[in-house]
Amino acid sequence: MKKFIKIVSMLLLLSLLSVGVGGYIYLKSLNPLDVSLMNKNSENKNSEAIQKINILVLGVDETSPTDPRRSDTMILLSYNPKTNKAYILSIPRDTMIKLDKYGTQKINAAYPIGGPQLAMDMVSQLIGEPVDYYVKIGYEGFKQLVDDLGGVEMNVPMDMNYDDNAGNLHIHLKKGVQLLDGEKALQLVRFRHGYAEQDLERVKVQREFLLAMFQKAKDPSTLLKIHRILKTINQYVETNIPPTTMLKYADYLLKLDKDNIKTATVPGTPQYIDGVAYYITDPQEVLQFMDNLNDERDDTAIAANKKDIKIEVLNGGGIPGAATKTADLLKQQGYDVVKIGNVIGTTYNTTQIINRTDDKKIVEDLKKILKNAIVVEDTNGDSNVDITIILGKNI
Template structure:
């Protein structure tokens, strides 16, 4: 197995943006080997100078025989005016047409034309201009995690996988735990135990990166700053000017997880001529990006579905339908020791728009507002005996 996740993506981006003026000299050394990338025309700066978009590239450069495709691609955006940002995962199998090379997976853009072509293809795909990138290799991941002292993370399921040919061994238990660099690498590489494999893997990767953001912002990180700077200096390449990094340092330090929407580019896995692609629709992406910019994306709201009606498999069926509608279902389970006559949509956030959309899908459901945060989900759906789905 040669498909390794090689990047501590958002951690790196936010680290670079939050080190501050004391790191200026180190940041100057992160410039790309291709000097022309430092002077790309930046439409986004002219259109909205208060918004920064960065493409994060995770590249395998450990083997001379490897084509060095970008195994992970993420877009990080932050708007100073709204004080909101997003992390957008671009599935590596996304089907695109590259001039002179025909139909390709988007992760082929980097080996064909380097960071410049990768930025161009992603910009065209999402309809947003991207002129900055950050690139890191595989080894940097473990070292950066260890340099910050590890990360607290809720591992979603038991993870057990061995690929002796690829020297890949993953053994993690479900639940909250402290992950060092090696364990964190196992977490973000794991995919074979998920129903949707890569799509669920990128979701876990984003959750890990948000957990890392919390760690980076802790006061204890100041003592680790010298080692962090040395690690970043060794493994990072970017065309973000140091002055711009310093400018955004103040904003990055104030960012909370509640200010960041995480999402995956919408699409469907398909086999075309025997090749696995992730197929997207340009009109769907246009609406998706508009909702993402407005902060009205269903995927940003975490939903759990609990079976309170006693019908076996009901919660799983409802969860699957909601996923197909673009909702982010983070948990499926049962209500123990109680049964419900009426389906309840328990709202624990201010996003009443999503709750109303769910009510349209779930006939006869009632919305209950509960801001006590007894669950980490934003919305809990408890299926009652009157459960019925629209359509």
């Protein structure tokens, strides 16, 4: 199960419920007890505090003959009605964890060992936040939802051709803007072998498709298809989210703009340990990353300027992979990293942010990401990049 598919379905579900008529129809499909509870809760709707909600999306390929139970995908969908912002956080399935009685495991083993609850507990421990609910869906549900919407228009970035007979995966798409049905959409979001940076570029395409699908789901024309869509959701989506909770957040989600949806991956480093592939995370780094992700400041101006700031990242502390790892983190935050390299002949103990801009907000944002860095103002400005980050031993 690929990471993107499950989160699309949950976001689609919530966005559909944010449409007034769609919510009404869905409410009518609930059993009498649900309706009674909803009516009772709606009396105090305006006075109740709507809190941030974290939803773990599990992709479990239960058709696999070799490993039918492990969660191939784990995604955290978070929505904060206070700021009207959301983020989609990927949890790499190889993330190393410790499980009582089972020792060192990959995080995707939590689901077969202890079901959704253990999976939620492990993700909660990883990110330092409670996980409220879970959602599970598969390939067929994703394809059917796209078809129910009448397809999604998308600019396919390149000709895509890939065949895996053993895995029964066949991808054949032409470059250009086109209306993708469910089958073609599935091919698009699964494709990665033709990209120069396979996973990074695939995530970018998946994010673009997600936002296109999100916008299509909020289109008024979707109301004409609501019965069919809700039937598909009922058939393919498994979740412990109460219908009343979905409807409680509906009015807020209607106002959610795609520009307020962040996408990111839990920071870490792939490593082989005793011949087994793991994704190693540092608890303090993850907590700092989550603090940045949950920052409630109004960063509209910062976000608008990030794409115009050209950054180079240089490894000056001699820590293997540090520059690539930091560059990936900055890209996830929306920065344009144009160069990655090493400092030759000198070792730096302290990370430096060499600034050639007048944008103090950008510099403060970088200091928050690079928590032990100092700022050096370059008044000469003799460089083809706006900011140079030299990583020291203290990263």
